[in-house]
Amino acid sequence: MRTTTARAYPNIALVKYWGKADEELILPAAGSLSLTLDHFETTTTVVPAPDAETDVLELDGALADAGQTDRISTFLDHVRDLAGRDDRVLVRSRNSVPTGAGLASSASGFAALATAAAGAFDLDLAPRDLSRLARRGSGSACRSIPDGIAVWHAGDDASSFAETVPAPDMRMIIVTVNRARKAVSSREAMRLTAATSPFYSGWVSSTEDYLEQMVAACAAGDFTRIGEITESHALRMHGLIQSTVPPIRFLNPTSHAIFDAVAEARESGIEAYSTADAGPNVAVIVRPHDAEALAEKLSGFGDVRVVGPGPGAHLLTAADAVP
Ligand code: PMV
Numbered sequence: 164m165r166t167t168t169a170r171a172y173p174n175i176a177l178v179k180y181w182g183k184a185d186e187e188l189i190l191p192a193a194g195s196l197s198l199t200l201d202h203f204e205t206t207t208t209v210v211p212a213p214d215a216e217t218d219v220l221e222l223d224g225a226l227a228d229a230g231q232t233d234r235i236s237t238f239l240d241h242v243r244d245l246a247g248r249d250d251r252v253l254v255r256s257r258n259s260v261p262t263g264a265g266l267a268s269s270a271s272g273f274a275a276l277a278t279a280a281a282g283a284f285d286l287d288l289a290p291r292d293l294s295r296l297a298r299r300g301s302g303s304a305c306r307s308i309p310d311g312i313a314v315w316h317a318g319d320d321a322s323s324f325a326e327t328v329p330a331p332d333m334r335m336i337i338v339t340v341n342r343a344r345k346a347v348s349s350r351e352a353m354r355l356t357a358a359t360s361p362f363y364s365g366w367v368s369s370t371e372d373y374l375e376q377m378v379a380a381c382a383a384g385d386f387t388r389i390g391e392i393t394e395s396h397a398l399r400m401h402g403l404i405q406s407t408v409p410p411i412r413f414l415n416p417t418s419h420a421i422f423d424a425v426a427e428a429r430e431s432g433i434e435a436y437s438t439a440d441a442g443p444n445v446a447v448i449v450r451p452h453d454a455e456a457l458a459e460k461l462s463g464f465g466d467v468r469v470v471g472p473g474p475g476a477h478l479l480t481a482a483d484a485v486p
Pocket residue numbers: 175176178179180181195267269270301302303304349350440441
């Protein structure tokens with residue numbers, strides 16, 4: 164074993180994942196598609212601790228709580244199974260955004276951990292197998308293994324991984340409305356939606372349909388169609404989530420105001436489309452030449468950042484280890 168450091172970036176889905184076909188293997192009920200960003204990275208170092216009795220997690224310089232530590236330990240058990248070893252490890256992880264605030268920190272977190280742990284345990288995994296491994300930590304993490312725009316295939320354990328697909332260049336404006344940790348985790352909220360929403364089966368079948376159209380729009384470089392599907396699918400997901408019993412709402416009045424401002428910008432000739440994950444923050448896709456002007460228009464709603472397509476998860480050199 165060796166000490167290994169990896170870096171990964173969050174991804175924001177343009178066709179969303181909401182609901183599992185298998186809770187243990189983390190297989191999605193439908194496929195999804197996302198953009199991996201070039202900002203908000205997580206850097207994670209895995210240090211072998213062969214004499215320790217438990218794994219230890221340090222998150223942003225502080226010892227993590229028992230719940231967070233258990234979650235990574237369960238994931239590391241899977242890595243240990245693959246490696247045929249039972250060594251414990253010390254995991255030091257740094258996020259450049261607050262954990263659990265709906266900015267996909269679980270995606271960058273588990274993509275970085277999967278990459279660093281696979282290195283530490285000397286697993287020589289093909290990219291699709293690394294994506295499958297990251298999926299076991301947090302479903303959306305499998306989409307942060309490949310670069311840029313990635314499709315995550317629904318399927319069985321062997322076929323459910325993410326890979327890059329051809330797509331036109333675009334920018335994303337992240338409008339951070341609220342940095343607080345969300346009240347319900349996506350994992351728990353998803354489970355409740357699948358168990359209680361009368362719209363769930365329609366959501367699953369229509370998502371597969373949208374995904375097929377989205378992959379075709381990406382291949383054709385059709386930004387307008389990509390945008391229309393992105394905004395429509397995001398609103399459909401939030402509608403679905405609100406139909407959970409008892410209801411769950413992630414968007415707040417500011418989030419809705421941003422969706423409205425983006426629709427107004429469209430009327431005035433800046434073509435842009437909104438989406439939002441399990442939180443109030445909004446991500447807006449836009450053509451590269453319109454990004455700065457639109458970011459300026461949205462700056463009154465919160466902290467605004469223009470980001471682009473980013474690299475997949477990768478190993479760093481020892482000099483970059485998280486202290
Ligand atoms: O992988 P999780 O459990 O963090 O769930 C991600 C859920 C959404 O971000 C809301 C949608 C998505 O496809 O990323």
